[in-house]
Amino acid sequence: MSDNKNDIMRDNFKIAWRNLWRNRRRTLITASSVFFAVFFAIIMRSYQLGTYDHMISNVIESYTGHLQIQHPEYQNNPQIDNSFDFNDSLFLLISNVENVVSVTPHLEFFALASNGPQTKGVAILGIDPAREKTFSNPENKLVRYRITDEALLEMTQSGTFPASVLKKLQENKDRSYSSRARLELELGLAITETEKYIPEIIRFCQVQNGFLNEDDNGILVSDRLARYLKAEIGDTIILMGQGYQGASAAGLFPVRGIIKMPAPDLDNRLIMMTIPAAQKFLDAPGKITSVSINLTDRSTRTIKKGLDRINKLMEGMGTTVKTWYELNPVLYQQIQGDSQSGMVMLGVLYFIIFFGIFGTVIMMVAERKKEFGVLISIGMQKTRLKRIISMEMAMLGLLGLAGGMLAAVPFILYFFYNPIVLKGDLGKMMEDMGWDAVMPAKWFGPYYYIQALIVVIMILLATLYPLRKINKLKEVEALRS
Amino acid sequence: MIPEISWKNIWRNKTRSLIVITAVTLGIISGVLLVGIMQGWVEQRIHDAIHNEVSHVQIHNAEYYDNEDILSTIDSLNKIISVLESDPEVKAWTERTKLTAIATTPWASTGLFIYGINPQKEKEVSEIYTKIVPNGGEYPDINKTGYILISDKTAEILQLKQYIITEPLIEKFRESRLPDNIVIKLDSIKGIRFRSPKEFKAILEKKLNWKELDMYGKLIMDSALDYRIRNRIQITLSDCNGNPVQGTFRLCGIYKTTNTGFDQASAFVNINELAELYGSDTPLVHEIAIMLHNAENIDNVKNKLSTVTDKNIVHTWKELAPDAAMMNDFMYMYYFIFIGIIMLALAFGIINTMLMAILERTKELGMLMAIGMNRKRIFSMIMLETIFLTSAGAVAGMLAGWVLVSMLGKTGIHFSSWGEGFEAIGYSANVYPVVTFDFFIFVIAMVVFTAVLSSIWPARKALKLNPVETLRTE
Numbered sequence: 001m002s003d004n005k006n007d008i009m010r011d012n013f014k015i016a017w018r019n020l021w022r023n024r025r026r027t028l029i030t031a032s033s034v035f036f037a038v039f040f041a042i043i044m045r046s047y048q049l050g051t052y053d054h055m056i057s058n059v060i061e062s063y064t065g066h067l068q069i070q071h072p073e074y075q076n077n078p079q080i081d082n083s084f085d086f087n088d089s090l091f092l093l094i095s096n097v098e099n100v101v102s103v104t105p106h107l108e109f110f111a112l113a114s115n116g117p118q119t120k121g122v123a124i125l126g127i128d129p130a131r132e133k134t135f136s137n138p139e140n141k142l143v144r145y146r147i148t149d150e151a152l153l154e155m156t157q158s159g160t161f162p163a164s165v166l167k168k169l170q171e172n173k174d175r176s177y178s179s180r181a182r183l184e185l186e187l188g189l190a191i192t193e194t195e196k197y198i199p200e201i202i203r204f205c206q207v208q209n210g211f212l213n214e215d216d217n218g219i220l221v222s223d224r225l226a227r228y229l230k231a232e233i234g235d236t237i238i239l240m241g242q243g244y245q246g247a248s249a250a251g252l253f254p255v256r257g258i259i260k261m262p263a264p265d266l267d268n269r270l271i272m273m274t275i276p277a278a279q280k281f282l283d284a285p286g287k288i289t290s291v292s293i294n295l296t297d298r299s300t301r302t303i304k305k306g307l308d309r310i311n312k313l314m315e316g317m318g319t320t321v322k323t324w325y326e327l328n329p330v331l332y333q334q335i336q337g338d339s340q341s342g343m344v345m346l347g348v349l350y351f352i353i354f355f356g357i358f359g360t361v362i363m364m365v366a367e368r369k370k371e372f373g374v375l376i377s378i379g380m381q382k383t384r385l386k387r388i389i390s391m392e393m394a395m396l397g398l399l400g401l402a403g404g405m406l407a408a409v410p411f412i413l414y415f416f417y418n419p420i421v422l423k424g425d426l427g428k429m430m431e432d433m434g435w436d437a438v439m440p441a442k443w444f445g446p447y448y449y450i451q452a453l454i455v456v457i458m459i460l461l462a463t464l465y466p467l468r469k470i471n472k473l474k475e476v477e478a479l480r481s
Numbered sequence: 482m483i484p485e486i487s488w489k490n491i492w493r494n495k496t497r498s499l500i501v502i503t504a505v506t507l508g509i510i511s512g513v514l515l516v517g518i519m520q521g522w523v524e525q526r527i528h529d530a531i532h533n534e535v536s537h538v539q540i541h542n543a544e545y546y547d548n549e550d551i552l553s554t555i556d557s558l559n560k561i562i563s564v565l566e567s568d569p570e571v572k573a574w575t576e577r578t579k580l581t582a583i584a585t586t587p588w589a590s591t592g593l594f595i596y597g598i599n600p601q602k603e604k605e606v607s608e609i610y611t612k613i614v615p616n617g618g619e620y621p622d623i624n625k626t627g628y629i630l631i632s633d634k635t636a637e638i639l640q641l642k643q644y645i646i647t648e649p650l651i652e653k654f655r656e657s658r659l660p661d662n663i664v665i666k667l668d669s670i671k672g673i674r675f676r677s678p679k680e681f682k683a684i685l686e687k688k689l690n691w692k693e694l695d696m697y698g699k700l701i702m703d704s705a706l707d708y709r710i711r712n713r714i715q716i717t718l719s720d721c722n723g724n725p726v727q728g729t730f731r732l733c734g735i736y737k738t739t740n741t742g743f744d745q746a747s748a749f750v751n752i753n754e755l756a757e758l759y760g761s762d763t764p765l766v767h768e769i770a771i772m773l774h775n776a777e778n779i780d781n782v783k784n785k786l787s788t789v790t791d792k793n794i795v796h797t798w799k800e801l802a803p804d805a806a807m808m809n810d811f812m813y814m815y816y817f818i819f820i821g822i823i824m825l826a827l828a829f830g831i832i833n834t835m836l837m838a839i840l841e842r843t844k845e846l847g848m849l850m851a852i853g854m855n856r857k858r859i860f861s862m863i864m865l866e867t868i869f870l871t872s873a874g875a876v877a878g879m880l881a882g883w884v885l886v887s888m889l890g891k892t893g894i895h896f897s898s899w900g901e902g903f904e905a906i907g908y909s910a911n912v913y914p915v916v917t918f919d920f921f922i923f924v925i926a927m928v929v930f931t932a933v934l935s936s937i938w939p940a941r942k943a944l945k946l947n948p949v950e951t952l953r954t955e
Contacts, residue, residue, distance in 0.1 A: 026833055033829030040822070076677050077589060077640070110590065112583070117723025118550070121583045121592040228549060269592065337896065345819070348511040349826050355504035356830035363497055363837050429803060 012384065016391035023364075027396060030360045034400025034458075035407070037353040038451045041346045042408040048342050050416070050442035052335045056298065058436050059331060060324045062136040065104065065292025067306055068327055069094075072320040074289060075327070080109045080244055083287040084319050094293065097309050099302055102294045104128070104135040107278045107287070111241030111249070113271060115229040122225060122269045124239070126278030126288070129212045135292060138211075138272060141259045143176040143223055145183050145205040155204050165189060165197050176223045178260040185427060209233065210257040217277050218256035222270040226258050233257060239271075244284035251281045298324075350454055357462045361393070365466050372470060373478025382470055389466045397459035401452055408448075415441035483858055487865035491873075494838070498870060501834045505874025506881065508823045509924065513882025515819050517914030518894065523808045525739065525909050532608040533738045535801035536770035538782055543794040545767055549581055551721060554765045556792035564789060565771065570778050573605035574771040578755050578764050582718040584631070584748060588640040588676065595716060595748050597755035597764055599623065606770050609736050609749070615703075617735035618710040621751055628733035628751070629714055632744030636735050637677065641709045644681035646671045650704055659700075663693055667701065681705065708735050716750075720759040728758040739909035816923055824931040827871075831932070835867050835939035846943050847951025860940045867936035868929060875928040879921055886914045 020027050060066065071082040086105055094103045107126030112119055132138060147169055155161055155169065168187050177183040180202060184194055187201075210233060212220060221231055231237055236252050243249035253273065261267040279285050295306045303323055310321050325332040375385060419440030422430060427437035491498045531537060540561065545553040555561065555576075565574045578597030583590055600621050604610050610620040614633055621628050636642040646667050654664050666688045675681035685698060712732050720726045730750055738744055756764040773782060779797050786795045799806035839846070850859065893911045904910060 025836055029829055029833045029836070033826065036829065037826065076679055079589070110583075110592070112717075112725065114723070114725075117719075119719040119723060119725055120581060121717075123592075345515065345822070348508070348515070349822060351511070352504055352508045352823060352826040353829070355500065355507070356826070356833065359497065359500040359504065359830050360833055362500060363834070366494075366496070367841075426807070429807065 008384075012388050012391060016388045016395060019388070019392050020395055026360060026364075027399075030357055031396055031400040031403070033353050033356045034397060034455060035403040037349055038401055038404025038455060039407050040349065041451050041454075042404065042448055043411055044342060044346065045447040046408070046412050046415075046441040047439055048339060049445075049447055050419070050440040051438075052339065053298075053442060054419075054436060054438055054440055055335070056324075056331070060298075060328065061294055063292075064324050064327050065135075066295045066298060066303055066324050067293040067310060068322050068324075069291040069293070069310065069314060069319050070289065070322060071318065075322065078108070078289070080242065080282055080284060080287075080289070081246075083107070083244070083284060083289045084317065085286045086288045086291065087286060093313060094291065094310060097306065097313065099296045099306055100293055101296055102131070102134045102292075104131050104292045104294075105275060105288045106290045106292065107275050107282075107284075108289050109241065109278070109282065111239045113225070113229060114238045114240070115231045115235060118229045120225065120228055120269065122239075122271050123266075124241075124271045124273065124278065126275040127212075127272055128275050129214060129216070135294070138220065138259055141178045141261060142209045142211065142220075143178055143207060143258045143260050144209065145177045145180075145202060146207045147172050147175055147205055148207075149173070151204045155201070158204075160200055161197060165193055165201075169201070174227075176258070176260050212256055212272070212274055214274070215276060216256065216274050217253065218273070219253045219277075220257045220259050220272040221255050222267045223258055223260045224264070224267045225269055225271070226255070228268075231255050237271075239281065241282075243282040244287065247283050249281050249283065253277075350458065354458045354462070357397075357458060358465070361462050361465050365469050369469075369473075369478050372473055373475045376473065377475045377479065382473075386467050386470050389470065390463050393459050393463045393466075397455050401455045405448070405451065412441045412444065412448075415439075416443055483862050484865055484869075487862050488869055490838070490862075490866050491870050497834055497837070501830055501870055502874040502877070504830050505827055505871055505928075506878040508827050509875050509878025509928075510882045510885065512820050512823045512924070513879060513886060513916055513920075514889075514914065516816060516920060517882070517886040517889070517916045518912050519815055519819075520812065520916060520920070521890070521912045521914040522908055523805075523812055524915060525913065527802075527805045527809055529739050529909070530802040530805040531776075531798050533612065534740065534743050535796075535798050536606055537773045537776055537779055537798055538771040538786070539796050539801060540769040540771075540786060540793050541767060541796070543792055546794065549579075551580060551719060551759065551765065554767055555769060557790045558766055560789050561769065561786065561793070564786060565769075568782065568785065570773050570775070570782050572772045572774045573602070574769060575599060575602035575606045576752070576764075576766040577603075577768040577770065578752055579767040580718050580755070580759070582716050582748075584635070584639060585715040585717065586639045586641060586712065589638060591635065591638045591745075593635060593746050593748050595718065595750060595755065596768075597752035598749050599752050603749075606772050609738070612736040612738050614708075614735050614737050616706065617708055617737075618732065619734045620736075621733055621749060623751060625733070626751065626754060627729075627731055629716070629730035630734045630736060630749040631714070631732065632741075632747065633735050633737040634741045634744040635748060636708055636732075638745070639714065640676045641712055641714075641732060642678065643707050643709060644675040644678070644702070644705045645673070645707050646705055648672075653704070654701075659697060660693075663689065663697060678702070708732070710734070716758070718759060721761055721765075726758060726760070728754075730754075739904055741904045816920060820924060820927050824927050828931055828935045831867060831871060831935040832938055834870070835863070835936060836942065838866070839863065839939045839943045843946055843951045847946055847948040850946070850948040851952060856944050859943055863940040863943055864933060864936040867939070868932040871928055871932040871935075872925075875924065879924060883916065883921075886916050889914050 069084075071084050074082040091103055091105070094100060105128055109124050109126075111122060111124055113122045114120070127138070152166075152169060152173060156166060161169070168189060172186060175186065177186065180198065183202070183205075184198055187194075187198075189197065212218060219237060221229070221237070226232070229237065233255050235255050237255060238250070239253055240248075240250045259270070259272070261270055273281075275288060279287060293306070293310065295302050307321055307323060314321065372385065376382060419438050421427070422437035422439065430437040540555055542553040542555055544550065558576075565571050576599065580595050580597075581592065582595040583592050584595075598621070600610075600623050604620075609630075613620060617633075621630050631639070631641075633642070648671065651664060651668055651671060654667065655661075670684060670688065675684065681702065682698075685694060685701065689698070710732055713729050714732055715727055715729050717725055717727045736744070752764045756762070759765075771782070773779060783795050783797055786793075799809075846859065850856075890913050893913045896910050896912065
């Protein structure tokens with residue numbers, strides 16, 4: 001009996017398969033429309049999601065942290081009085097929480113900085129130089145090359161550079177760079193010129209720079225701010241502000257290094273110093289304003305778990321733990337907005353493809369009405385006929401789906417390992433906004449498998465039509481058509 | 482003759498043709514709508530960037546850009562003014578003092594740019610004066626002294642934006658359609674000051690359930706909002722000698738543009754009062770903002786102004802708001818991508834239908850050829866059939882899309898859940914979709930192109946038919 005059932009199944013399958021190839025062209029075109037939709041959807045989503053991931057890891061994992069411990073009032077009112085106590089034992093406790101990768105304390109406040117006649121309101125970030133290395137890594141942002149007047153003059157006199165290169169250098173006069181890649185990007189020389197002249201340019205433009213020691217009493221100044229204050233390494237900056245609980249704070253701080261922050265907004269007004277130096281300046285021993293915590297991954301589950309565990313750990317300390325999307329709702333919304341507009345686009349695409357499939361199905365039914373009538377008249381059960389038709393449809397969808405999913409694999413693999421690096425104006429704009437101008441593909445995930453679900457739903461909907469038609473089929477009428 | 486046959490052919494299988502036409506119609510409607518929203522956004526961004534933020538052209542001292550130094554004022558000011566006054570292209574211009582400052586209230590402080598403006602002239606150049614929020618006071622007046630205009634965002638930071646349920650408000654709620662139980666709930670927090678939207682929202686979330694919040698939350702928030710107009714704001718800045726000086730201004734008004742980044746960084750006072758504060762008899766001019774009659778002539782004006790002196794630097798809005806300029810340039814690429822993808826998806830359906838139409842008519846086509854219809858005619862008949870089929874849908878889609886866009890263009894679409902994120906980069910949460918005539922021309926071109934391309938395969942198939950053989954078949 002079961003053998004018999006299997007036989008019927010096999011026959012059904014065979015018939016369906018052969019039916020599919022009775023009109024080879026139509027099958028192929030319909031399948032390729034599904035192929036196109038699936039392929040395009042996967043590639044587009046992969047890029048979108050990959051870029052967001054990169055953006056988030058860029059901004060969140062090196063500025064905000066997945067989670068942040070703060071004073072409950074701090075987000076609404078970021079003042080030094082809304083700080084809390086932090087010490088090494090607490091650091092160890094938090095570090096030992098499951099899934100925690102890095103724990104980075106910060107002490108942030110505002111002050112006036114002046115050097116001679118120049119004064120400016122600045123944002124000051126107190127850091128722990130050793131722990132900061134695994135977080136925002138400011139050492140990477142130290143200015144390494146600068147196109148100064150002297151360097152320009154020397155380069156012109158050296159005679160090694162053609163006029164076109166000198167012109168580009170002249171256009172970028174006074175710019176600072178923290179990496180060779182950035183220098184290359186902004187100069188925008190031709191590829192052959194880049195290879196030939198960049199090592200030379202670097203030799204002329206290299207500048208000395210320093211970093212903070214563990215217990216340093218010096219500061220790092222952002223590039224544009226340093227230029228405004230006319231401050232150089234070794235100069236002393238006066239900082240004035242309001243200390244803890246209304247005390248007035250003032251102090252002298254030697255400049256140890258110049259950092260180039262990618263976002264101009266920050267580059268205009270950032271000073272970094274060690275946490276102990278900041279605590280001394282503010283007269284707030286042991287206080288910090290936030291602890292940024294990075295977890296093993298960014299999934300909702302991990303974040304929720306981490307949040308609960310750290311909340312439990314910090315109970316009664318007068319602090320609160322916030323997630324990155326609470327701290328940076330703007331980035332979160334921008335990503336959501338972009339992502340959802342992408343989904344609308346794909347919705348339209350699938351909708352059109354569905355219409356294509358539906359059209360094919362209607363044609364197929366109209367064409368085979370007589371055939372259906374004959375089959376049923378000579379004794380085929382309607383159920384079996386329906387099964388065969390459903391199989392046909394399933395195979396049709398599967399063909400396009402599998403093709404699309406497979407064809408996307410090499411693209412995802414390639415661009416996951418070799419992400420597109422945006423050049424030119426677009427790249428510069430992204431970097432100005434503080435983002436890496438890199439567009440990697442996202443590794444296979446739900447976005448990849450969900451396409452299968454969409455295609456299955458489309459095929460199911462399209463199959464309803466022939467099934468209904470067969471149900472309502474009157475043999476006599478069908479034979480006459 | 483041939484077009485007529487083609488048109489009639491379409492209607493021989495009505496269901497099939499209607500499916501393709503519907504698909505094309507819906508595809509084009511979505512395309513028009515998507516592009517309309519994009520275009521609406523971009524035009525809004527460009528309009529706001531020019532009219533609220535950067536004007537058509539701005540002049541600064543070349544040094545000012547690097548150091549924002551108080552003494553880096555515009556060079557040869559009188560010469561520039563005489564050029565501006567005599568140039569017929571210039572619609573309006575105004576001079577500004579622009580200084581970095583710290584604004585302080587008893588509760589908070591923030592860094593921003595303080596602009597010294599001449600309110601009369603400023604109104605001709607910038608539309609900020611139309612952006613005063615409801616209950617948000619008024620724009621500075623040249624005759625009233627000691628006033629400052631700040632943004633809604635700055636007010637929030639400085640905690641000048643508070644929420645309070647007052648007795649008159651409760652009365653007003655009672656008279657309006659607000660359900661009684663909500664009014665009773667609100668009555669319990671009457672008279673309490675909430676210093677930030679977050680605090681007020683938190684208490685509302687506690688008092689009301691989500692359904693009530695969804696329906697009345699925004700109304701309650703908006704009516705309970707109370708700006709502390711006439712409150713004192715202390716401004717600290719460096720004077721001409723680099724010494725910090727402090728002055729007190731009273732809050733006269735609150736504005737809000739679509740760009741929180743700009744809002745947060747800009748506050749406005751009378752130009753002469755600011756000069757008193759930093760200790761100068763005549764106001765220092767750091768920025769001249771210029772509006773033109775016609776933005777197309779922008780490069781002429783820039784060149785004319787650049788030749789006055791090389792100590793200044795002249796920027797156009799494209800340089801000052803590169804993001805908006807880039808969006809403007811990318812718009813055509815968006816057209817192409819959106820419509821291209823839609824047309825490509827449609828092409829599959831069109832090809833399929835046309836192939837079907839040819840295959841079921843082999844005998845008829847053979848007959849036509851046998852009685853002397855030449856290949857060129859057959860080809861053009863099939864091509865025209867495809868074009869008509871696609872265009873019928875496209876025209877319907879464009880018409881419906883246009884109606885939809887013009888309706889939405891009046892009412893606007895509100896993306897409230899993304900609002901904050903969009904406004905942070907200068908895009909309004911309210912979009913008023915627009916489509917240009919150019920776009921429709923582009924769509925028609927793409928439709929015809931797709932139709933011609935999709936007809937090649939079916940038409941070739943028809944041409945390859947052997948008349949004798951087709952006539953022999955049943």
